[in-house]
Amino acid sequence: MSNRLINWFRYGSPQSFYPLAGRLVPWFAAAAAITGAAGLWIAFFVAPTDAQQGEAYRIIFVHVPASWLSMFLYIVMACWAGLGLTLNTRLSAMMAHAIAPTGAMFAFLSLWSGALWGRPTWGTYWVWDARLTSELVLFFLYLGYMALNAAIDDPRRADRASAVLALVGVVNVPIIYFSVKWWNTLHQGASVSLTRAPSMAATMLTGMLVMAIAFWMYSIAVALMRVRSIMLEREAHTDWARELKESAA
Amino acid sequence: MSEPSVGAAIAGVVRRDLLLAARRKSEPLFTLGFFVLVASLFPLSIGPEPDLLKRIAPGVLWVAALLAAMLSLGRMFAADYDDGTLEQLALAPVPLVAAAAGKVLAHWLVSGFPLVVVSPVLALQYGLPADVIAMLMLSLLIGTPVLSLVGAIGAALTLGVRGGGVLVALLVLPLYVPALIFGAGAVDAKLAGLSPAANLSLLGACLALAAVFAPLATAAGIRIALE
Numbered sequence: 001m002s003n004r005l006i007n008w009f010r011y012g013s014p015q016s017f018y019p020l021a022g023r024l025v026p027w028f029a030a031a032a033a034i035t036g037a038a039g040l041w042i043a044f045f046v047a048p049t050d051a052q053q054g055e056a057y058r059i060i061f062v063h064v065p066a067s068w069l070s071m072f073l074y075i076v077m078a079c080w081a082g083l084g085l086t087l088n089t090r091l092s093a094m095m096a097h098a099i100a101p102t103g104a105m106f107a108f109l110s111l112w113s114g115a116l117w118g119r120p121t122w123g124t125y126w127v128w129d130a131r132l133t134s135e136l137v138l139f140f141l142y143l144g145y146m147a148l149n150a151a152i153d154d155p156r157r158a159d160r161a162s163a164v165l166a167l168v169g170v171v172n173v174p175i176i177y178f179s180v181k182w183w184n185t186l187h188q189g190a191s192v193s194l195t196r197a198p199s200m201a202a203t204m205l206t207g208m209l210v211m212a213i214a215f216w217m218y219s220i221a222v223a224l225m226r227v228r229s230i231m232l233e234r235e236a237h238t239d240w241a242r243e244l245k246e247s248a249a
Numbered sequence: 250m251s252e253p254s255v256g257a258a259i260a261g262v263v264r265r266d267l268l269l270a271a272r273r274k275s276e277p278l279f280t281l282g283f284f285v286l287v288a289s290l291f292p293l294s295i296g297p298e299p300d301l302l303k304r305i306a307p308g309v310l311w312v313a314a315l316l317a318a319m320l321s322l323g324r325m326f327a328a329d330y331d332d333g334t335l336e337q338l339a340l341a342p343v344p345l346v347a348a349a350a351g352k353v354l355a356h357w358l359v360s361g362f363p364l365v366v367v368s369p370v371l372a373l374q375y376g377l378p379a380d381v382i383a384m385l386m387l388s389l390l391i392g393t394p395v396l397s398l399v400g401a402i403g404a405a406l407t408l409g410v411r412g413g414g415v416l417v418a419l420l421v422l423p424l425y426v427p428a429l430i431f432g433a434g435a436v437d438a439k440l441a442g443l444s445p446a447a448n449l450s451l452l453g454a455c456l457a458l459a460a461v462f463a464p465l466a467t468a469a470g471i472r473i474a475l476e
Contacts, residue, residue, distance in 0.1 A: 140423040147419050151410045160473045161406045165420060168402055168466050172424050175455070179427035182451075183434060 012089050014231040015240040021224040028224065032217035039211035047203045056120040060204070063113040065212035066106045067131075070138060071173070073103035073219060077145075078170035081163035091227075093159035094234070096166060097149060098226035102219045104142035110135055130181040137176050141169045155234055258343035262351025263358070270359045276324065280360045281367060284317035288371045299376050306375035307385065307436035313371075314364045314389060315425055318396040321360040322404040322421065323414050325352060330408050330474065339475055349467040353394075353401045361393035377440070384439040391452045392432035398456075398463035399424050405470030427455055 011017045043061035050057040077099040084092030114132060115125040126132065145162055152158035235241045253261075270277050291309045292302055329335040338348040368389055372382040403421035407413040435448035 137423045137426055140419070144416075144420040144423065147416055148406060148410075151407070151412060151416055153411075157473055157476060160476075161470065164402070164466055164469050164473065165406055168424065171462070172427070175427050175458075176423070179430045179451070182447075183430040 012091055014091055014094070014235050015238070017091055018228060018231050018240075018244070021228050025221050025224050025228075028217050028221035032214050032221055035210055035217060036214035039207055039214050042203060042207035042210060047207050048201060053121050056117065059113050059117040061207050061211050063110060063117055064208050065215045066110040066113060067135060068212055069215045069219060070103055070107035070110050070135065070142075072216075073099055073106065074138060074141070074166075074173065075170060077103060078166040081166040084159060085163040085167070090159075090234075091231075093163060094227050094230045095223065096163065097159075097230055098223040099219070100142060100146050100149070101226070102222050104139060104146065106215065106219075107135060107139040107142055111139060130177070130183070133180045134173075134177045137180070138173065141173070145169065253343055255343055255347045258341070258347040259351040259354065262338070262348050263355045266352065266355030267358060270355070276321075277359045277363065280317050280321045281363050283320055284313050284364050284367065285371065287313040287316060289374070292374075302375045303377060303440070306372060306377050307381075307433045307440060310368060310371055310375070310385060311389075311392075311429055311433040311436070314368070314393065315396060315422075315429055317364060318361055318393060319400060319418060319421055319425075321356070322400040322417055325356050325401060325404040326408055326471065327404075327413075335408075335471060336475055339472065345468040345471060346464045349401065349405070349471060350464040353397050353464065353467065356401065357394050357397040361397050364393055365389045381436060381439045384445055385436045388432040388435045388445075388449065388452060391449065391456055392428050395428040395452070395456050395459050396425060398459040399428070401467040402463055402470060405467045405474060408471070408474035428452065431455065 011020055039061060043058055047058070047061075049055060077096045080092045080096040080099065083089065084096060111132070114135075118127065119125050145165055148165055149158050149162045152161055232241055232244075288310055291305070295301065295305070326335060329338070339345050341348070365386055368385055369382050372385050377385065400417075400421050403417045403424075406420065407417045410416060431448045431452040435445035435452065438445040438448060
């Protein structure tokens with residue numbers, strides 16, 4: 001038991017995590033490529049054409065998984081940030097930093113694909129729908145996190161300050177979501193309902209889930225690659241990083 | 250010498266900040282001037298039709314109040330950070346949370362409460378009826394403390410950071426969304442002849458939540474900045 005514990009904490013140090021991350025990246029990248037190919041195959045060839053929306057609905061296979069991942073990654077990022085803040089581990093904060101750009105990318109992808117989907121189906125690129133608006137706010141939260149990180153020169157301080165911001169953000173995400181939702185129902189404005197055809201075909205759901213797994217694997221692979229770069233950047237002065245450089249040369 | 254109580258610490262910080270604000274009268278007036286100016290720009294840009302102005306007044310006045318409150322965040326801790334007062338507060342035998350709460354309260358009294366007092370004048374310019382003006386004041390009375398509380402987190406985290414002013418806007422404005430929605434929503438509901446109770450309750454819930462957690466996060470932010 002105690003042996004196991006020690007093993008887990010061993011990977012809390014950049015020195016031992018760096019090679020582990022390097023070994024894991026190809027596996028996750030391969031998983032992302034395989035599930036991505038399978039998901040796209042389902043999306044384009046297996047899933048039936050939608051009765052109301054025609055072929056345009058197929059963007060759902062990118063749009064919905066991207067939205068899921070953008071929300072999920074924010075929570076994961078906040079967990080790493082909280083872990084780093086409470087346990088004072090260097091690696092946790094680095095993981096949070098590594099996840100942020102990918103999360104922001106997915107939030108942007110979700111907004112962008114949503115606009116492209118909205119044009120043919122609703123006749124407009126943007127409506128002030130609850131989900132669109134809260135996704136936009138989420139995107140700004142990611143930008144704020146990264147901006148705060150970039151603005152503080154001392155990495156230790158940047159870690160901790162942005163961790164507090166990530167935790168404040170994660171408390172606010174549900175509040176923002178519900179406030180925007182109620183605002184939308186109260187206003188009764190351009191009420192375009194996002195609820196699609198009553199029963200979603202099983203193949204569509206399968207396709208979305210497979211694509212979500214693909215995006216998830218991609219996120220892990222990219223976050224690990226990014227965290228490796230961050231580790232090298234921060235630990236450039238240490239012996240293990242120097243040894244790595246010498247052995248590579 | 251007995252240790253000072255938390256209440257006394259909060260009162261002390263508030264008294265000191267109010268005294269400082271009274272000595273430098275121009276700064277609180279900037280916030281107020283900004284609020285009035287922004288609210289007057291909208292009729293100039295949109296046109297003087299009374300119906301339209303009445304319709305947009307709740308949103309415009311709330312956004313103007315929100316921007317004015319945000320503008321004053323920069324100096325909530327900056328001067329105390331520069332001259333070392335903040336460090337002394339952190340070393341004091343009372344929790345830093347108390348000092349943070351005091352700073353927030355003082356900030357609201359100097360920059361938030363005057364907005365509530367001036368808002369009826371602006372609301373009259375927009376032609377709002379008396380009962381809606383009362384609702385606007387009530388919603389601002391509940392909402393502006395939320396702005397000060399949440400803003401304090403952003404102000405603490407950006408202490409001594411390059412481009413802090415713009416950064417604090419990027420950090421804080423997304424977090425202001427719920428307060429804006431419920432605050433303007435309450436006034437809107439009143440204007441439409443509906444019950445504003447739901448929006449007001451939710452705004453009150455935001456205030457309760459922020460009053461508990463924001464000083465903790467602010468104190469954490471100050472400690473990080475002082476390290």
